[in-house]
Amino acid sequence: MSLLHRAAVPILLLPAGGYLALFFGLPLLLAFLGGFGLFTRGAQTGFTLEHYRALLTTQAYRDGLWFSTYLAIVPTLASLALSLPLAVALARTHPGQRLFNILYKVPLVVPGIVAAFVVMTMFDRGGLAARVLAPVGIDLPKLVRDQWAIGVIIATSWKAVPLMTLIIGGSLASINRDILSAARTLGAGPLATFWRIQVPLALPGITAAFLLTFIGGMGAYAVPNLLGPVYPLPLSVHMYVNAFERNNWGLVSAMGTVLSLISISVLLAYYRVTRGMRRVFGGEQR
Amino acid sequence: MNIEHPQTAAKDHRLPFIKADGRWISLGLGAAFVVVLGMPLLVTVLWSLVDPQVGWFAPDILPTSRALNHWSGALRNPSIVSALGLSIGIGIAVTILTATLALPTAYALAKLPFRMKRFVEVFVLAPLIVPGIIVAVGIGAIFFRLDLVYTVSGVILVQTVGTLPLMIRILAATIEAIPNDLIAAARTLGAGPGAIARYILIPLAWPGFIAGGLLTFVSSFEEFEKTFIIGSPFVQTLPVILWTYLGGRGIIFPNAAVVTFILLVPMLIVFFLAGRVLRDDVLASGMGKL
Numbered sequence: 001m002s003l004l005h006r007a008a009v010p011i012l013l014l015p016a017g018g019y020l021a022l023f024f025g026l027p028l029l030l031a032f033l034g035g036f037g038l039f040t041r042g043a044q045t046g047f048t049l050e051h052y053r054a055l056l057t058t059q060a061y062r063d064g065l066w067f068s069t070y071l072a073i074v075p076t077l078a079s080l081a082l083s084l085p086l087a088v089a090l091a092r093t094h095p096g097q098r099l100f101n102i103l104y105k106v107p108l109v110v111p112g113i114v115a116a117f118v119v120m121t122m123f124d125r126g127g128l129a130a131r132v133l134a135p136v137g138i139d140l141p142k143l144v145r146d147q148w149a150i151g152v153i154i155a156t157s158w159k160a161v162p163l164m165t166l167i168i169g170g171s172l173a174s175i176n177r178d179i180l181s182a183a184r185t186l187g188a189g190p191l192a193t194f195w196r197i198q199v200p201l202a203l204p205g206i207t208a209a210f211l212l213t214f215i216g217g218m219g220a221y222a223v224p225n226l227l228g229p230v231y232p233l234p235l236s237v238h239m240y241v242n243a244f245e246r247n248n249w250g251l252v253s254a255m256g257t258v259l260s261l262i263s264i265s266v267l268l269a270y271y272r273v274t275r276g277m278r279r280v281f282g283g284e285q286r
Numbered sequence: 287m288n289i290e291h292p293q294t295a296a297k298d299h300r301l302p303f304i305k306a307d308g309r310w311i312s313l314g315l316g317a318a319f320v321v322v323l324g325m326p327l328l329v330t331v332l333w334s335l336v337d338p339q340v341g342w343f344a345p346d347i348l349p350t351s352r353a354l355n356h357w358s359g360a361l362r363n364p365s366i367v368s369a370l371g372l373s374i375g376i377g378i379a380v381t382i383l384t385a386t387l388a389l390p391t392a393y394a395l396a397k398l399p400f401r402m403k404r405f406v407e408v409f410v411l412a413p414l415i416v417p418g419i420i421v422a423v424g425i426g427a428i429f430f431r432l433d434l435v436y437t438v439s440g441v442i443l444v445q446t447v448g449t450l451p452l453m454i455r456i457l458a459a460t461i462e463a464i465p466n467d468l469i470a471a472a473r474t475l476g477a478g479p480g481a482i483a484r485y486i487l488i489p490l491a492w493p494g495f496i497a498g499g500l501l502t503f504v505s506s507f508e509e510f511e512k513t514f515i516i517g518s519p520f521v522q523t524l525p526v527i528l529w530t531y532l533g534g535r536g537i538i539f540p541n542a543a544v545v546t547f548i549l550l551v552p553m554l555i556v557f558f559l560a561g562r563v564l565r566d567d568v569l570a571s572g573m574g575k576l
Contacts, residue, residue: 008394008398008479009394009398009400011390012390012391012393012394012398013390013391013394013406014390015386015387015390015391016387016388016390016391016410016450016454017391017406017409017410019387019446019447019450020409020410020412020413020447020450023425023428023443023444023446023447024412024413024416024421024447025409026428027421027424027425027427027428028416028420028421028424030424030427030428031420031423031424031427034427040427089311089314089315090315092307092308092311093308094307094308094309094311094312094315095308095309095312096312096315096316100312100315100316100319102558102561103319103323104319105557105561106323106554106557107323108504108557109504109508109553109554109556109557110508110550110553111508111510111525111528111549111553112508112510113510113525113528113529113532114528114546114549114550116532117330117528117532117539117542117543117546118326118329118330120532120537120539121326121329121330121333121539121543122325122326122329126343126344128325128329128347130344131344131345131346131347132347134344134345135345158322211415212414215414215415215416215417216417218417219416219417219418219419219420219511220417220419220511221419221511221514222510222511222514222529225533226532226533236417236419239419239420239423240419240423240515243423243426243427243515244426244515249427252423253424256419256420256423256424259417259419259420260416260417260420263415263416263417264415267415
């Protein structure tokens with residue numbers, strides 16, 4: 001039977017594996033090669049480092065690279081700061097718990113563009129927040145298409161908090177209650193229990209949530225395009241413009257490769273952290 | 287388990303969130319949800335009801351007069367109605383394709399030992415880890431050669447890349463819970479792979495199919511970036527239409543508000559359906575550990 005099983009594995013893996021190889025692996029491989037001028041659409045140049053040189057020497061692209069990283073890190077940190085207490089609060093018994101547990105997940109099914117629309121109506125010049133605050137004498141700073149991309153951060157975090165809370169809540173729930181009781185009997189207060197027991201034990205979930213939000217923020221196209229500043233533009237927007245308006249696929253491939261490398265290094269860091277966690281706490285934390 | 291050391295009790299070490307705190311949590315959460323969910327909903331409703339003759343300008347906090355013009359206009363607009371149909375159709379097609387492709391791999395990952403399993407797991411998850419825009423632009427280059435850009439089939443194919451990972455994860459998690467004996471017994475009794483799938487996996491893993499299917503439908507329905515890059519301007523799903531109202535030439539808030547609702551209603555229906563069958567641990571199993 002095990003022999004039969006072994007023969008069955010490649011056949012079972014073929015549909016999804018083949019699909020992903022064809023429509024995910026191959027495009028990425030071509031993008032990687034295209035960054036060096038190989039197998040690109042349009043003019044064949046042979047091997048070249050020109051595209052990477054252009055990416056790294058053009059001011060707009062260099063700023064775009066920093067801006068993409070900024071749009072990955074800042075909303076992720078902001079969402080994490082909101083998700084941790086939210087996950088803890090939702091897990092505690094309180095009136096209306098069932099309702100709140102459903103409500104917080106609503107943004108999961110709301111498209112990012114809708115979030116961008118809401119931010120526009122609320123925080124743009126002449127938006128509702130400005131109208132409500134104007135009589136009180138508060139003049140809101142520019143929050144949409146502003147230099148610090150506050151609007152992008154608000155919309156991205158609004159979408160990301162439920163996802164992070166869901167993942168973090170899952171790992172908090174899997175912590176053995178006896179450990180928490182033990183900590184409390186040994187004299188740890190609520191805050192000490194939280195920082196020294198719950199956060200370390202939920203770290204695999206926290207890092208997974210961090211990773212997913214980080215990558216989402218770095219590749220985001222629609223929200224920064226609608227709410228972000230005119231300059232700098234994130235690399236994702238440069239990619240679209242260069243691909244479909246300037247037909248400069250070599251440069252697009254170089255940009256895609258650089259963004260992928262950043263994601264992959266964050267992923268490897270994630271594996272290091274979680275493996276370290278497993279060594280410290282023994283066994284898998286689920 | 288409210289065991290307290292007398293000494294710590296004397297030092298007023300309170301238990302975290304004792305009963306009296308519950309009310310404060312509810313109050314805080316309630317206020318937060320009113321601001322974060324209620325207000326945007328209200329503002330969107332108001333924008334969709336703005337009277338085109340009068341408009342809604344600062345400093346008015348509420349529109350001075352309301353009308354249903356934008357609603358009736360949208361419902362008579364053939365491009366919006368057909369976008370709704372197209373979005374639903376693409377969503378269903380992506381869900382079926384994703385489930386069909388995912389089942390065998392999920393079974394292999396859940397039940398069979400094989401070499402390089404870790405590699406397969408990571409590879410199958412990889413589309414979650416690479417930003418969608420890179421996938422879309424990369425596929426775009428290939429689809430140009432295959433004449434699949436600007437087609438509905440192209441959009442279905444590119445969306446499926448993004449939905450496969452979660453479906454495989456969720457199905458694998460549910461199939462893992464099916465007792466091995468059941469499958470072994472079926473095999474001894476002469477069941478082939480088709481019969482095992484039909485009589486054991488699909489009936490017993492149906493919570494996974496429902497959960498994964500609903501998630502897939504939702505993410506296809508709301509998907510913008512890949513659809514826009516592969517399909518626009520010829521494949522107009524609802525998010526693409528909303529984009530043209532918000533980006534493009536001049537922002538048209540009332541139209542955007544109406545399309546937002548047309549887009550949100552199916553999502554919320556699926557969401558509340560999902561709430562009944564979807565447990566958090568199933569959802570988290572799809573994402574909690576990469």
